[in-house]
Amino acid sequence: MVVLELHIKPTFAHTIPHNISIYFFSSLQMDPNACSMQHSHCVEMTMEVHQVVPPPHKSTLHKLKARLKETFFPDDPLRQFKGQPLKRKLVLGAQYLFPILEWGPKYSFKLFKSDLVSGLTIASLAIPQGISYAKLANLPPIVGLYSSFVPPLVYAVLGSSRDLAVGPVSIASLVMGSMLRQEVSPTADPVLFLQLAFTSTFFAGLFQASLGILRLGFIIDFLSKAILIGFMAGAAIIVSLQQLKSLLGITHFTNQMGLIPVMTSVRMDFTYLYYLKFYFCGFSAVVMANDTDGDVLSSATTISQTRYLSQPSIKKPKLFWVSAGAPLLSVIISTLLVFAAKAQNHGISVIGKLQQGINPPSWNMLRFHGTHLGLIMKTGLITGILSLTEGIAVGRTFAALKNYKVDGNKEMMAIGFMNMVGSSTSCYVTTGAFSRSAVNNNAGAKTAVSNVVMSVTVMVTLLFLMPLFQYTPNVVLGAIIVTAVIGLIDLPAAYNIWKIDKFDFLVMLVAFMGVLFISVQGGLGLAVGLSTFKILMQITRPKTVMLGKIPGTDIYRNLHQYKEAVRIPGFLILSIEAPINFANITYLNERTLRWIEEEENIKEQLNLRFLILEMSAVSAIDTSGISLFKELKATLEKKGVELVLVNPLAEVIEKLKKVDEASDFIQADNLFLTVGEAIASLSSAMKSQSSTL
């Protein structure tokens, strides 16, 4: 028998040499024939046991500063300013506030060619969609065009996304229209309704900009992808149903938004339909469907899938140009048809005369007092959050796709400022639209100049082409809305969520049903509440997992997950998988004692000697958490079980040490860096104890 003895000098002040047998070698012995080191059986060496140390001391102020920085400046936006001369700092600062200063000077004719094409393409979408969405918000159609003129210009100067196509969007339009209609009728008092809409837009902008300036952008993260999928599907159905009014030409339509009142309206009014109207509408709808359906739909689905599943590629639909041009084409064809057939005299409702000229100022229409202020602020808040979520998500998706960075908080300031400017120039709430941004990207947009091109095109339309829209039938606008929003229903994403996470699916369903049967705010609120509740429950009921040794290694893992892992007799090794705090100490206490009781009942061959708590996943602890250890230690002592802590992380060991100064309750021999070292050290101590007895 050969005995090899290895002496290792303790190289660090905090390591204590212990005399223990090394399991590593004995485990190699399992198959002696395969092992040429057969005599290692009796290898004994002096091995280090590593001590757990607290992190270097830092003052409370210093920690607070670090914490605040991580909370509000995780992207460290001032990093690039460091070490630069003052002049450079000023330039960088200006570029930070106005990204146009960064890319503007490098702008070339080649880029402009791309931007021109894409700008014209999105303009051809923006004009009919602008008119349609304004009607969705119960606003005069022209406001939709105004909103496609000023905001894109503002965004081109302030925004940092190169692909965002700015303008009114369906969801925010729907929500604004339906919320404001709760108190003011858009037909009985159109001026007041317009005032409320502009003031809501101002508050939406103010709220968005504040989120950005106060760096509270993470609030929109609580609208998770699951919530958005459910919410948008519900909203799409409601929007589509509301278009039944124009599609079927129903005259007495409900003012409410829910599924039930809309369905009731449709049923009640259905019998009164004029046959002529019905057929003409049907015909128009079919024209529309043929023109745009497959392609706009597939493009919208593609972008929405991209967003949800974050696939790094957007496939260009084959009939892309047809799809992009279809809405405008439908408007032109149907307008010509109505004009030719003089169908407006046969019960087909048309847009009618529109005022020529660019946006009139509207700051005198902002109302910061009066009875409706509460509603205005609520509407501003909700449309602000919704449009911000859409804008930021679209911006981030394309930034990731093209490998550039979009600063979320900076974007919020840009979108917020854009809406505040918009509210004084007759625009209602705008943001970066899903579908139009996808078209913009497909058409080859390179910079925000495509927004400028679109804006100029809309301006030309406003100045010179308004009379052409006089005969555009409302039914076409309805069809445009329906085709745009139907693509927001993302069944594959919903199926994916079902497959991966059932709770997320439930959240999605709550958002969907809530929007359909309660209200937009109600559905969103319920779903956000439910998902926040889930997070809290993860903390309140943290997982505790029993660990075992994976044979032949020093690795300890979940016994349930790794079937080959084995228990070490006399030890109960639990891993706690959450921060320990006031919300879960009662549970952890009860659960740990239950583990021990179960232990006592089952295995009577060897008494439980040590409870090892593996703390690698306990990221934080508070004063209640500290008291849990004290309580546990006292209870365990009565049962003759010793409490051992393994790998407490920086914050935890720091606080334990602070308590220790007073009461000395966690000694070095109950504190180990790894489970392996703890077991080795404790079982050798146990053995030497029993041999001396």
Place this chain on the structure above:
Amino acid sequence: MVVLELHIKPTFAHTIPHNISIYFFSSLQMDPNACSMQHSHCVEMTMEVHQVVPPPHKSTLHKLKARLKETFFPDDPLRQFKGQPLKRKLVLGAQYLFPILEWGPKYSFKLFKSDLVSGLTIASLAIPQGISYAKLANLPPIVGLYSSFVPPLVYAVLGSSRDLAVGPVSIASLVMGSMLRQEVSPTADPVLFLQLAFTSTFFAGLFQASLGILRLGFIIDFLSKAILIGFMAGAAIIVSLQQLKSLLGITHFTNQMGLIPVMTSVRMDFTYLYYLKFYFCGFSAVVMANDTDGDVLSSATTISQTRYLSQPSIKKPKLFWVSAGAPLLSVIISTLLVFAAKAQNHGISVIGKLQQGINPPSWNMLRFHGTHLGLIMKTGLITGILSLTEGIAVGRTFAALKNYKVDGNKEMMAIGFMNMVGSSTSCYVTTGAFSRSAVNNNAGAKTAVSNVVMSVTVMVTLLFLMPLFQYTPNVVLGAIIVTAVIGLIDLPAAYNIWKIDKFDFLVMLVAFMGVLFISVQGGLGLAVGLSTFKILMQITRPKTVMLGKIPGTDIYRNLHQYKEAVRIPGFLILSIEAPINFANITYLNERTLRWIEEEENIKEQLNLRFLILEMSAVSAIDTSGISLFKELKATLEKKGVELVLVNPLAEVIEKLKKVDEASDFIQADNLFLTVGEAIASLSSAMKSQSSTL
């Protein structure tokens, strides 16, 4: 040079043999003189790399069941029923509902002797305190005695704590009195006020019992120790200030509870004091102070410290009997003094005539309709939660001390039922009192029979001794209240919290200030909101920590905490210390990319090749979390960095595998069980790659 070659057969189906050099040996070479195995330099062996496996498949229903069980039945109360015959099950069930059936049959005369002494002791406290606390709640003094008669009897049958002394308590009395006074004046409409009080008590009981039956007891955990310390200190100050009315004999006292109105009342009225009154009051207060101050105070402090810091011992105050008897003694002496001096005719206010006889029924006084229902329910809810928190905490403290178990949800049902019965027998809200339970325990109580003894003593008082209280001066009751509540101000505990956790201290301060300057509900609500917000922030801004190798080992730990740990060139090892979900993916994405950018800026000697995410602390993931990995992988690929995951836990690997079926994005060679194995395997792959080039 000796080359030892070790071949280890892969013993488990999932282990893949890799050819790698073992770092363990080379690290032993640091001090060649101390090492007798000098030729191990070239040891090469075939080492296993362990694969990460998902846990065995379970159906959604099965998982849901397990989850619900952990959420609502963490203590597994039905465990003892398993495998028992039906008859035994019925007996166990009856014992579960009525713990008296468990200890009753074993009850002995020896136990009764202890219970008799302790029961008489707490009765001597309960009678003066009952009268005082009823006045604190603006109720007739006799209601305080009624409340010390019926509820203790109910608790003796239903409760599982052996030490709880049941009766009215100061905090709940204060809150009920001040909340109900917001709408109804106790002097102008005493009958209505009494009706509101009884109905609130009914709702408090209903709420408490529901929490227990629905097993939602964890809700009271959100009133953390820090909040309770702050809240009780604030409440104690307010209660004490309100006693200035009787202590100083002020006639025009405020009805409000806040610090500011009370201080204003005191200042305004101070100059109008009759000298006689002032001196007499001063005298009484001094008597009181001498009698009880030091001892009741120290007993209360001890129990409250025990509760907060969970020290496993309560030291018996030296002058225990003096302290326990002092309130009754003060009442007797002062009553005799008033009677002898006929002081009630000289402006000293006394209790006055009290009705003789035990509790009249009061179910006809419960009002479940009318204008005050909202206030009643709110009062019931808040007093219910507060009294429940006190009762459960006291019960748990003594159970831990004497090593028996108290089932929280069961206790809630007992306390709730007790209050519902109380509300129909002229009692207001009761629970287990801090100070009286400590006295009970010190006096040697063994079972709930001490409550029965107290109850019988109170009954005797109610039947025969009521005329004796006619001359008891109100000032003594004020002094009893002040001495009882002053002990609730726990400065050492507050200092301890300051030392360990600054945020908890802030929460405590908010509760304290909120109760003083806003209201009881306001202060509690703010503090609970703040501490819940902290939990959410821990999830929204999880810690990411850079790991390094502790030299001479295979252990990877926080570089900031373990100063000797070293970086491995070409690798960035980050540990994520929170579940990954919708609330933090944006942050984690940004933060990870910032880590990598900082990396690229600093070390230009060796390019970053691998980002290793150590996931041991990621206890859960949702669909958004999955998309983070997809996004990260795509972004990293563009930078030429490979994403490697280490030790994803059961739930995480399960979900990753589910996504993998579709998109194959986490391959086995990017997934390791330990950081050590990952580094070893990847660097040998890197080396063989560069040697073949």
